[in-house]
Amino acid sequence: MDGVLLLDKPAGPTSHDLVARVRRSLPRGTKVGHAGTLDPFATGLLLVLVGRATRAQRFLMGLPKAYETVARLGWTSTTGDPEGERVHTGRVPPDPPPLATGELRQRPPAYSAVKIGGRRAYALARAGEEVDVPERTVHVERFEQLWRDGDRAGFAIECSSGTYVRSLIAGLGDAYCLELRRTRIGPFDVADAGDEPVPLGRALSAVMPALALDEDAARRLGHGQRLELPARIGEAATHVLAVDPAGEPVAIVEVEDGVARPRVGFRA
Numbered sequence: 001m002d003g004v005l006l007l008d009k010p011a012g013p014t015s016h017d018l019v020a021r022v023r024r025s026l027p028r029g030t031k032v033g034h035a036g037t038l039d040p041f042a043t044g045l046l047l048v049l050v051g052r053a054t055r056a057q058r059f060l061m062g063l064p065k066a067y068e069t070v071a072r073l074g075w076t077s078t079t080g081d082p083e084g085e086r087v088h089t090g091r092v093p094p095d096p097p098p099l100a101t102g103e104l105r106q107r108p109p110a111y112s113a114v115k116i117g118g119r120r121a122y123a124l125a126r127a128g129e130e131v132d133v134p135e136r137t138v139h140v141e142r143f144e145q146l147w148r149d150g151d152r153a154g155f156a157i158e159c160s161s162g163t164y165v166r167s168l169i170a171g172l173g174d175a176y177c178l179e180l181r182r183t184r185i186g187p188f189d190v191a192d193a194g195d196e197p198v199p200l201g202r203a204l205s206a207v208m209p210a211l212a213l214d215e216d217a218a219r220r221l222g223h224g225q226r227l228e229l230p231a232r233i234g235e236a237a238t239h240v241l242a243v244d245p246a247g248e249p250v251a252i253v254e255v256e257d258g259v260a261r262p263r264v265g266f267r268a
Contacts, residue, residue, distance in 0.1 A: 001030055002051035002266075003197030004060070008190050009038050009046045022048050035060035035185065036161065041081050044182030045190040053200050055264050056252060059239065063186030063207060064141070067157045070179040071169045074151050077176035080109045080166030086176070092151065093173040099143040099155075100171075107135045108164050138163040152178065200266070201241070201249045208252070210241045211260075218244040221251055222267040227260045239263070 007018055015037035023032040033054040035047035044067075047060055074092045078084035142158035153175075157165055169177050183190050187206040188198075204210075211229065213221065221227050221242055229240070240260065242250045250267055253260035 001026065002053055002200040004035075004053050004188070004200070004203040005048040005050060005195075005197040006188055006190070006193040007046045007048055008193040009043055011041055011043050014040050015046055018046060019048055022050070026050065033057055035063070036065075038182060039081060039180070041083060041177075042180040042182065044180075045185055045188065045193065046182075047185055047188060048197075050197055051200070052249075052266050053197075053203065055266065056200075056204060059204070059207065059252065059264075060186070062161050063188075064158065064160055065163070065182060066142075066184035067159075067165050068146075068181045068183055069155050069157065069165055069169060069177050071153050071155060071172065071175045072151055072178040073153055073172075073175050075176055076170075076174050079176075080164075080170050081177045081180070084176070089174045091174040093175060095148050095153075096145045097172050099145065101140045101143050104138055104140055105135045106138050106164060106167050108133045109166050109170075136162060140168070143168065201243060201247055204241045204249060204252070205243075208239050208241050210243055211253075212247075213242055213244060213250065215245055218242070218250045221253070221260070221262055222265060224262055224265070226262075227253070229255060229258050229260050 005022060009015065009018060015034060019032055019034050023030070026032065031051055031054045033049040035049060035057060038044065038046060049057055049060070074090050075086055075088050077086045139160040140157065140163065142156060144156045146154040146156055148154075155169070157168065159165075165180055166177050169175050217227060227242075238255055240253050240255055242253055242260065244250050250265070251262040252264040254263045
């Protein structure tokens, strides 16, 4: 029951609805989580973590994302999507519009899940309170207009975790996200979505280097002891997945100066 389930989320239900649906389908007490939500209007890839995979949540949440979005031009929305109050301005961005990439400073939407003073920004906004969401630095690898037809335009976006596509589209001028689909998270593609989870070891070895240990080293690492690593591993990555002779995950280790220190254990 340990692994990463790739779901193709439809428009309408929340990500938490789908996580709850998976939880109800599993034996009582099975831990279930996620690696990044999607807005209710959005569709596409949602990673649901089952069993011991929930321990690796932070490593999977930090993976880069890819999206396809349809923007409605010449309109504004209070939420940046079809669920907000929309106003037709008629001011349409140029074709093609200037599209910024690289390191960007971005202000998440007021209607977002960012916490401000312990409360979600969207809860403050819906209560009529003024919301000042601090800027953050994000990285946009690709931002490309694919097509334009009247007041609609399609875009492909590849970006770091934490990037708000709604803010990128609003930054074009008068525009909002009419449709949003997440197509990829790190190495995981929505085309591979299905009912069977990707086994924990295979999922984690797709996002970080794997180091095969003999049983003695696996036992020591499983008990929280640090481990000297081969130079080729110690110099190549910050985090490494240690696996035992059977290929089962033992721990995610943090590597510094060729020494591995367990950060997330999977044997207990």
